Amino acid sequence: MNPLYTAGIALYGGAARMASIGSPKVRHMLHGQSETLRRIIAFRQRIAPDGFDVWFHAASLGEFEQARPIIDTLLERNPALSILLSFFSPSGYEVRCDYHPRVAVVYLPFDMPSRVDAFLNAAKPHMAIFVKYEFWGNYLEKLKRRGIPTYIISAIFRPTQRFFKPWGGTFRRMLTNFEHLYVQDERSRRLLASIGINNVTVAGDTRFDRVTAIRKSCRPIPEIEAFLGEKEDRPFTIVFGSSWERDEDVYIPWLKDNPDAKAIIAPHEFDKNRLASMRRRLGSEQTILFSDFKQIYERSPREAAEVAHKLKYVIIDCFGLLSSLYSYADTAYVGGGFGAGIHNINEAATYGIPVLFGPRHAKFKEAADLIDCGGAFCIHSSEEFRTAIDPLLDENTRKKAGKAAGDYIAANIGASDRIMADIFP
Numbered sequence: 001m002n003p004l005y006t007a008g009i010a011l012y013g014g015a016a017r018m019a020s021i022g023s024p025k026v027r028h029m030l031h032g033q034s035e036t037l038r039r040i041i042a043f044r045q046r047i048a049p050d051g052f053d054v055w056f057h058a059a060s061l062g063e064f065e066q067a068r069p070i071i072d073t074l075l076e077r078n079p080a081l082s083i084l085l086s087f088f089s090p091s092g093y094e095v096r097c098d099y100h101p102r103v104a105v106v107y108l109p110f111d112m113p114s115r116v117d118a119f120l121n122a123a124k125p126h127m128a129i130f131v132k133y134e135f136w137g138n139y140l141e142k143l144k145r146r147g148i149p150t151y152i153i154s155a156i157f158r159p160t161q162r163f164f165k166p167w168g169g170t171f172r173r174m175l176t177n178f179e180h181l182y183v184q185d186e187r188s189r190r191l192l193a194s195i196g197i198n199n200v201t202v203a204g205d206t207r208f209d210r211v212t213a214i215r216k217s218c219r220p221i222p223e224i225e226a227f228l229g230e231k232e233d234r235p236f237t238i239v240f241g242s243s244w245e246r247d248e249d250v251y252i253p254w255l256k257d258n259p260d261a262k263a264i265i266a267p268h269e270f271d272k273n274r275l276a277s278m279r280r281r282l283g284s285e286q287t288i289l290f291s292d293f294k295q296i297y298e299r300s301p302r303e304a305a306e307v308a309h310k311l312k313y314v315i316i317d318c319f320g321l322l323s324s325l326y327s328y329a330d331t332a333y334v335g336g337g338f339g340a341g342i343h344n345i346n347e348a349a350t351y352g353i354p355v356l357f358g359p360r361h362a363k364f365k366e367a368a369d370l371i372d373c374g375g376a377f378c379i380h381s382s383e384e385f386r387t388a389i390d391p392l393l394d395e396n397t398r399k400k401a402g403k404a405a406g407d408y409i410a411a412n413i414g415a416s417d418r419i420m421a422d423i424f425p
Contacts, residue, residue: 001137002170006113009138013110028090032107040084040122043104048082051124056131057108057139060089062207062344063131064096066154069209069416070129074424075102084123088134095319111136120146129153129423133363137170140177149179153419154205156365157188164191172197182419184365201422204415205366211350212413214323221321223290223297224328226304227314228262236393239329240265241322241348245277246338247358250382252281254389259312264325266316268335268343278315286312290321326351331392333385337361337378349375352406354392356385366408375405 020026044051056071058064064087074081079102086108087093097105109115116138128143128150143150157163162171175181175197182203183189189200228234236258240251243265255263265282267274279287288311297304316325326332332348337358346366348355355376361367370376377388392398 001113001141005137005170006111009111013112016110025090028094029088029107032090032093033109036086036106036109037118037122039106040104040119043082043084044122044124047102047104048084048124051126052082052084052104053126054081055084055086055123055125055128057086057088057128057134058092058131059134060087060092061095063134064092065210065344066206067129067131069206069213070153070420071100071103073416073420075100077424084125108136111138113138113142116142120148127151127423132156135171135174137174140174144177150177151180151182151423152178153182153203154184154207154415155181155188156184156205156363157191158363159191163195180422182415182422184415201418203418203422204412206415206419207344207346207366208409208412209414209416211323211344211346212409214347215327215350218324218327221324221328222301223294223304224264224314224325226297226301227264227293227308227311228328229305229308234262236261236330237328238263238331238333238389239322239325239348240333241326241335242266242268242343243333243335244268244339247333247335248278248281250338250358250379250385251333253382254386255282255313261312263313264316264328265313266322266325270315270317275315275317282313282315286310288314290314290316290318323347326353329353330398331356331389333357342367345370345376346409349405350409352402354398354401355405356388366412370405370408373404373408375401375403375408 016026016030020030054074056067058067071083081102083103085099085103085105088108093105093107099105109119120142125148128148130152132154140150162168163175172195181192181197181200183200184205186202189202192200228237238261240263255261267278275289293304293314296307326348331354333356334343334345334348336343337360339360341363342357342361345355345357349370355370356379357367357376359378359380361378367376371378379385379388392401
């Protein structure tokens with residue numbers, strides 16, 4: 001690989017070590033990387049003596065959700081299959097580290113040649129599948145040299161990426177290491193063709209398949225039903241998913257001005273200080289943590305119903321509920337759009353409800369598509385939030401937007417089947 005690229009990765013690794021002094025998240029990542037080879041060897045002894053049948057790599061939890069329909073189908077078809085799943089981010093690893101007995105979950109070491117060799121020597125994968133936008137030059141080059149077929153799924157390309165710049169030769173060469181590229185849309189295929197990459201199939205985004213499966217297996221949450229009250233008498237309910245502080249700056253003023261509405265808020269992170277701050281901002285007397293309300297409900301559902309009458313907001317302080325929470329929403333707001341980028345808006349739209357989010361969504365094709373079809377609304381400020389959500393208080397307006405969102409999801413399922421039929425006929 002280009003020495004300048006490798007030098008850049010080395011600098012990145014050094015910066016991460018410095019950042020770990022003040023960041024528990026980065027410390028977890030570095031510690032996890034130090035344990036990767038040991039974990040691989042231990043899993044190999046139990047489930048993959050001849051090497052892993054398939055290695056999947058996803059940057060974080062969202063990308064894992066795009067790989068999950070294929071992983072689950074493979075395990076259903078062949079329960080003896082061995083799968084290696086690597087993450088770069090702690091948010092993916094920590095949630096899915098015990099995903100399945102036949103899936104070894106590890107952190108991906110930094111893309112340095114010696115570490116790549118050690119990783120591949122330990123894992124001995126027979127095939128590799130990267131997800132969406134994971135392009136690690138040394139890994140890809142060494143996989144090809146070893147004759148290990150490598151694919152990327154649910155990939156999406158934009159003209160602003162380095163592959164399409166006059167100086168982007170190093171990054172264009174990365175793409176030649178893939179056996180095949182499965183992209184989300186025709187624009188991506190055309191962009192790749194413009195730089196001579198033609199082993200490409202427009203398969204769509206596997207995340208549509210995943211959120212559809214989630215909706216079908218949605219489970220009731222009795223504590224939330226107690227919080228909202230009887231179905232026929234429930235107030236307008238909005239679920240705020242993956243909420244960050246910048247998102248709260250936008251929507252809390254509207255909540256304060258609309259006391260008849262109820263809100264279910266799932267913050268992206270929920271350490272003790274963060275939860276205390278949220279309760280203060282919302283009003284402690286009207287706000288309860290889900291864990292506290294759950295204790296009341298388990299003690300007495302009747303008492304929980306009485307307490308719920310005094311409450312407007314519940315803050316979700318645990319993992320694993322968000323996808324089911326959207327089933328209780330009249331409208332959803334998905335966070336991240338005032339930071340690094342929006343989170344999974346399909347997870348909400350699949351329930352046929354309107355979706356709101358912030359401005360940073362350029363990397364997400366589904367965001368532009370949902371806006372175009374009338375199923376979603378982008379907001380830049382608290383004033384725009386108010387302008388977007390007030391019309392949705394009208395049931396007919398809300399149902400029309402929700403139908404557009406649900407129809408869009410339904411029209412885009414099937415990517416997983418197309419990829420499965422091609423790679424695993």
